[in-house]
Amino acid sequence: MILGVEDLSVRLGGSHILQGVTFEVPATGVTALLGRNGAGKTTTLRALIGQVPAGGRISYAGSDLLSRPTYRRVRDGIGYVPEDRGVFAGLTVAENLRLASSSAPAYDLVYDLFPDLRSRAGQRAGTLSGGQQQMVALARVLLAPHKLLLVDEPTKGLAPAVVTAVATALERMATRVPILLVEQNLAVVRRLATDAIVLAAGRVAWRGPASGLLGDPGRTRDLLGVGRA
Amino acid sequence: MSTVVLLALTGLGLAGLYFLISSGLSLVFGLAGVLNFAHGLFLSAGAYVCWWAAQSMSLPPAVLVGVAAAAAVGALVELVLIRPLYARPTEQVLVTVGLSLAGVALLQSVWGVDPRPYPHPSWTSRVIRVLGASVPADRFLLIGVAVVVLAALLAFLRFTRYGLIIRAGVEDRDMVSALGINVRTAFTLVFAMGGALAGLAGVLGGMYFGSVSPGQGASLLIFAFIVVVIGGLGSVTGSAVAAVVVALVQQFVNYYGTAGAGDVSVVVLLAVVLLVRPSSSAKAVTS
Numbered sequence: 001m002i003l004g005v006e007d008l009s010v011r012l013g014g015s016h017i018l019q020g021v022t023f024e025v026p027a028t029g030v031t032a033l034l035g036r037n038g039a040g041k042t043t044t045l046r047a048l049i050g051q052v053p054a055g056g057r058i059s060y061a062g063s064d065l066l067s068r069p070t071y072r073r074v075r076d077g078i079g080y081v082p083e084d085r086g087v088f089a090g091l092t093v094a095e096n097l098r099l100a101s102s103s104a105p106a107y108d109l110v111y112d113l114f115p116d117l118r119s120r121a122g123q124r125a126g127t128l129s130g131g132q133q134q135m136v137a138l139a140r141v142l143l144a145p146h147k148l149l150l151v152d153e154p155t156k157g158l159a160p161a162v163v164t165a166v167a168t169a170l171e172r173m174a175t176r177v178p179i180l181l182v183e184q185n186l187a188v189v190r191r192l193a194t195d196a197i198v199l200a201a202g203r204v205a206w207r208g209p210a211s212g213l214l215g216d217p218g219r220t221r222d223l224l225g226v227g228r229a
Numbered sequence: 230m231s232t233v234v235l236l237a238l239t240g241l242g243l244a245g246l247y248f249l250i251s252s253g254l255s256l257v258f259g260l261a262g263v264l265n266f267a268h269g270l271f272l273s274a275g276a277y278v279c280w281w282a283a284q285s286m287s288l289p290p291a292v293l294v295g296v297a298a299a300a301a302v303g304a305l306v307e308l309v310l311i312r313p314l315y316a317r318p319t320e321q322v323l324v325t326v327g328l329s330l331a332g333v334a335l336l337q338s339v340w341g342v343d344p345r346p347y348p349h350p351s352w353t354s355r356v357i358r359v360l361g362a363s364v365p366a367d368r369f370l371l372i373g374v375a376v377v378v379l380a381a382l383l384a385f386l387r388f389t390r391y392g393l394i395i396r397a398g399v400e401d402r403d404m405v406s407a408l409g410i411n412v413r414t415a416f417t418l419v420f421a422m423g424g425a426l427a428g429l430a431g432v433l434g435g436m437y438f439g440s441v442s443p444g445q446g447a448s449l450l451i452f453a454f455i456v457v458v459i460g461g462l463g464s465v466t467g468s469a470v471a472a473v474v475v476a477l478v479q480q481f482v483n484y485y486g487t488a489g490a491g492d493v494s495v496v497v498l499l500a501v502v503l504l505v506r507p508s509s510s511a512k513a514v515t516s
Binding site: 069 | 390393394396397400401403404405406407408409410411412
């Protein structure tokens, strides 16, 4: 286990978004965090990285994360790719990457995974396509020596061909670092995830092997409101 | 023709002053989200400390002492008063307004309410002939310093790591933190930079007006806020362009219109810009 979440609760604007969420993230592979819209998936990731105030306990590498500010959690090895990608539109691709790291060996890996970024280094990130911006966001977390990645809806709004490219990149990234992945595209989840956690109304409704969820159409429909992927 | 040249160069000199004040104000708001009404205090601190230091040393080191003091006041205000209030914007505004008023009172109690004659380099008393106009040399000092500061600021933002962090932070400071960067350090830095620039404006303002008084910072701050809003919050280049427009409009309308019409016209200009281009008050890129 790389991360242990215990009784995590978040209140925002008078709403009780997370109501005692408890789960663990294994030290290898991709763990999918699933649920219908408004279940609390994004809030869970934001609480884990420290962008919203939370109660409960987050155990990471033997210590509690909750009292640490966001930048400390990241320096301790947790990388975060937000739902909106968090790319700095007014900065070039190279400047976006340079914010994360200037280590040359790390760049070799990034350009191996995303060769398109090398040729677009001088281009403003705001002028990139959605898929290219996602590559920049993923590349940034790869540049730092993270021990766990939190990735929020990386394929949202992307064309099918780009979804495949992003999934391939995530698959290769997962061989180096465990990923907690929020994803609506169940085909991507089926391809990448070994474990799954399903949230419903701010609580954990189900957890177990991803195949145990996606291999059971009735359970998938009940928990996620969709048919077989 | 000579009148137009004189008004234009005087306006550009005043624009230099506005730019020095507003660029720091703009960066502070763009990055840290702080509407700093105490920025005028930084200006006054720089002006008065330089004036005080110049009584025991030559002017160039006295200017450095004044600018350093204003930078220190800026950093101190951020660390002690603003930092605990980042999540409470209303209290933040109240504290900076209170600090501004308290600062004026403090300066009055220490150095009195009367304006103090300000030291200046002897060459700035001369008059330079430009296209038939007799232009006081201090205008060129203001323009020259502002151009150098603009170039230095843009170079800092473009070529240094902290400049990169500030540009990114103006867009999305939460995301900067999510890359493992302590953005609060950058907050302190921009307050110190803003303080230094305002302090420099205070020194140059003292030379331009020939004196320094406790309320000088607050009165110049009003125009600096107008420049910041027109130029785009967080945009150094926008502040430079807006400073030129505001100062020129003010100069020409003051001369050709009735007394005080220039100041009113600047406020009208602000209203027109906000109505025609509402997004001008939104955050912009810093370079």
